[in-house]
Amino acid sequence: MKSLIITSVYKPSIGGIESHLSSFVKHWNDLGHYTEVAVIDNPRDYTFNSIDGTKVHYIPTIFSKPLQLFKPLHQYIINMQDFDNIIVHDPHYMGLSCHFVFYKKQYHQKIFSVTHGGFFHTESKQKLKHFIFNNITSKIISHFHQVIAVSKKDYVKFGEIISANKLSLIENGVEKIGFNSVKDFSQGYRLVYFGRFSSNKRVHILVDVAKALLELTESVHLEFVFIGSGDDLAIKNINRLKANYPSRVSYFAHLDNQKLQQQIDLANIFWTASNYEGFGMTVVESMMSGLIPIVNNIEVLTQLVDHKVTGLVVDFSKSPKLIAEELLFEIRKSDFASLQEKAILEAETYSWKSKICEYEKVVKSVMEN
Secondary structure, eight states: OEEEEEESOOTTSOSHHHHHHHHHHHHHHHTTOEEEEEEEESSSOOEEEEETTEEEEEEEOOTTOGGGTTHHHHHHHHTTTTOOEEEEEOTTOSHHHHHHHHHGGGOOSEEEEEOTTTTOSSSTTHHHHHHHIIIIIHHHHTTSSEEEESSHHHHHHHTTTSOGGGEEEOOOOBOOOOSOOOOOOTTOEEEEEESOOOGGGOHHHHHHHHHHHHHHOSSSOEEEEEEOOSOHHHHHHHHHHHHHSTTTEEEESOOOHHHHHHHHHHOOEEEEOOSOOSSOHHHHHHHHTTOEEEEESOHHHHTTOOBTTTBEEEOTTSOHHHHHHHHHHHHHHOOHHHHHHHHHHHHGGGBHHHHHHHHHHHHHHHHHO
């Protein structure tokens, strides 16, 4: 099959959707299919690139003429008549998805949509978001031949506005990040957080708890690594903590893949205080790489991490001192070798090698009907 991926984000940008797309393309091609990627970009001339052996086309938009916003995209798809299907990645289900409301009948390809959590990842403007979701998104999404939910939460949410026969559940696939899955806990604990510093990730809480942990004990050796950007206050607090504990705290705004893998290999715990996740991809990635997950007590994450079986679940709404005391207690008594072994086994169920076969089954089924 020849598949055309349409998205507004792609490598070299870094994020959950970019990671998903990069892995999908690699494993889809490994099955013998062919893929090209079209990236809806800022207004500019058409450009072409090749990333990891895959053709990537950058399609300009026409912001000066709203009704012709995606006219260049339409012309591009018309020129790609030999492709069998189109897979759209637009979690907001607005401009890019609206394109197919107007032009779908002019395309012979089957058109798929992948959810990526929709636009509910923050608590802001929830009433407005639900109104848009129920009254506008529901109309737009009906124009796709099949919608693929990437998490159980998405499957339930999008099931409210689309019929069951047009909705499939394929939970996110993940790749192993680090090389060394066997972690050493005899010399202490190195806790890492990597990812976006967006408001729902609440990195500032991790910084406060790290400070409390370092103040509470000298008997347990603890180190903390923060990797990411996007929250100036959290970064300021990290640097302040680093100044007080230069050998225990590290911060990196951005690392390339090789250096990120090195930091994952040096760490033995991944932790997050996030209060919203569409899926929790970094948690599963860290588990697959041998890190013990410590996660906030929210439903999406507790579906991934079984407390005291595959990791630890903590209520990050408590005071930093109380959280630190609970963590120290759990760290001192936990059998980390057992947690690690079970966490790796659990994470492997989300391997892209198995998930891509689920995609192939769904796509083939829709193509044949």
